[in-house]
Amino acid sequence: QKEVEQDPGPLSVPEGAIVSLNCTYSNSAFQYFMWYRQYSRKGPELLMYTYSSGNKEDGRFTAQVDKSSKYISLFIRDSQPSDSATYLCAPWDTGRRALTFGSGTRLQVQP
Amino acid sequence: DSGVTQTPKHLITATGQRVTLRCSPRSGDLSVYWYQQSLDQGLQFLIQYYNGEERAKGNILERFSAQQFPDLHSELNLSSLELGDSALYFCASSPSPGTGELFFGEGSRLTVL
Numbered sequence: 001q002k003e004v005e006q007d008p009g010p011l012s013v014p015e016g017a018i019v020s021l022n023c024t025y026s027n028s029a030f031q032y033f034m035w036y037r038q039y040s041r042k043g044p045e046l047l048m049y050t051y052s053s054g055n056k057e058d059g060r061f062t063a064q065v066d067k068s069s070k071y072i073s074l075f076i077r078d079s080q081p082s083d084s085a086t087y088l089c090a091p092w093d094t095g096r097r098a099l100t101f102g103s104g105t106r107l108q109v110q111p
Numbered sequence: 112d113s114g115v116t117q118t119p120k121h122l123i124t125a126t127g128q129r130v131t132l133r134c135s136p137r138s139g140d141l142s143v144y145w146y147q148q149s150l151d152q153g154l155q156f157l158i159q160y161y162n163g164e165e166r167a168k169g170n171i172l173e174r175f176s177a178q179q180f181p182d183l184h185s186e187l188n189l190s191s192l193e194l195g196d197s198a199l200y201f202c203a204s205s206p207s208p209g210t211g212e213l214f215f216g217e218g219s220r221l222t223v224l
Contacts, residue, residue: 034212042217044201044213049212092211097159097166099156102153
């Protein structure tokens with residue numbers, strides 16, 4: 001079993017839709033929960049992160065972590081074609097000093 | 112532009128050969144990470160350096176090695192290459208070694224024939 005499980009998609013939505021991207025994890029040592037976005041043929045870029053459980057909002061993006069159920073979510077409001085990319089959840093293990101990436105969910109926002 | 116520079120962008124070589132991938136971190140970042148991205152394994156952590164010293168090791172094969180030089184640039188050496196080593200190799204740097212806030216380069220695409 002992988003430490004971080006993520007539905008690979010692809011997920012196709014119309015412009016303006018609310019998108020929900022999710023991950024589950026098994027390692028209780030994870031403390032920071034990052035979301036990276038990767039456009040085709042580019043390196044991943046950090047979108048946002050949360051520390052421990054709770055919500056964090058940044059513009060159209062909201063990250064949510066529920067440590068009791070080991071569930072990570074990213075919500076995108078008013079999705080735009082420019083949001084079309086692969087989204088990777090990546091918890092940070094402070095003990096191992098490493099990110100463990102999910103396999104990524106490919107999102108396509110149709111104009 | 113993340114500020115992390117990787118060379119070469121593309122590399123084609125044969126099985127059994129050795130290659131070196133180079134990374135220049137963002138100005139001021141002391142931590143450098145190497146990741147491998149393949150279709151079947153996703154992004155896998157290989158190794159981390161902080162100010163010239165190895166800090167953490169992931170799923171790095173014995174045929175692979177890395178180092179970080181005094182000017183903070185890093186090199187990843189891949190030897191006795193196999194077909195399965197074909198992948199995208201990313202370097203990332205971080206302003207802080209403890210939070211997972213990484214800035215990735217655009218990667219070096221290695222094809223082993």
